[in-house]
Amino acid sequence: MSVLTQISRALVAEDNFVLAVELQHELFDLGCPEAVIACRLDSAILALKVGVQFAVLDVELAGEPCTELAERLVASRIPFIYCSGYGREDFPELPKAPWVNKPASAGDLAAAISAAVAHHAPHRASASLH
Secondary structure: OOOOOOOOOEEEEOOOHHHHHHHHHHHHHOOOOOEEEEOOHHHHHHHHOOOEOEEEEOOEEOOEEOHHHHHHHHHOOOOEEEEEOOOHHHOOOOOOOOEEEOOOOHHHHHHHHHHHHHHOHHHOOOEOOO
């Protein structure tokens, strides 16, 4: 599938490294040539400074909620999805974005990613946060 062919760099914010690598490979399979992994919130926020065009977020990174990261993505108009073992209803404070439950199938990820990217289609230019 080529869901992410217009995306040159993505962020995978996931504190379980094995799952992060699996998500990274799914992004590669969907057409994204580069996917940066961040296992902690501060690392994920720092990764935004290099300029990402898409993100996959776990709702908690090493025990810290990803609310600030999600809000920065929304403010920068960078499409993202959540991929979590928790239910959406457990995090009503998070900005709205497509949600897939772990373990996510390739099809579920592709559908959520497609929805997020389509929603932000006019804003695909690379954004970075400083």
